[in-house]
Amino acid sequence: MRAHPMVIIGGVLRENPFFVPPQEFLEELHSRRARIMELQERYAQLTPREREVLPFVVAGMPSKQTADELGTSEITIRVHRRQIMRKMKAHSLADLIRMTEALGSHDDARHPHSDRSFTQKK
Numbered sequence: 001m002r003a004h005p006m007v008i009i010g011g012v013l014r015e016n017p018f019f020v021p022p023q024e025f026l027e028e029l030h031s032r033r034a035r036i037m038e039l040q041e042r043y044a045q046l047t048p049r050e051r052e053v054l055p056f057v058v059a060g061m062p063s064k065q066t067a068d069e070l071g072t073s074e075i076t077i078r079v080h081r082r083q084i085m086r087k088m089k090a091h092s093l094a095d096l097i098r099m100t101e102a103l104g105s106h107d108d109a110r111h112p113h114s115d116r117s118f119t120q121k122k
Helices: 005-013 020-043 048-058 061-068 074-088 093-106
Strands: none
Touching: 020 074, 020 093, 048 061, 048 074, 048 093, 061 074, 074 093
C-alpha cells in the first residue's frame, strides 16, 4: 500500500519522513495559513512610512543610519520602530524578524539594500 502524497509531505515538513496522519497534516497546514493571514492583517495596519522603515529595522540597521537613508530624524525612526513593534505585536526584534520571514512571499516590504521584495519568491 502506498502512502498518500500529503502524508509524505507532512512527514517531511515535520522532520518525520515516515508518517503523519493526514488529518494532523491538514490541521497544521490550516494553522500555518491562519498565522500568515493574521500577520498580513497586522502588516496592513502599518502606515506606508512604517512599511518603508520595517526592512531597515529587520536588517538591524541603527536608527541614525536609517534616518540618514530616509532623510528624516533619528527620533522619528524610533517612533516608527515603536509603532511597528506595537502594531505587529512583536515582543522583540527577533519576533519581528520571524514575522517578516513568515510573511515571506506574502507582503510588499522591500529590503533596504536590494531590489528583492518580501513578496518575491525565494
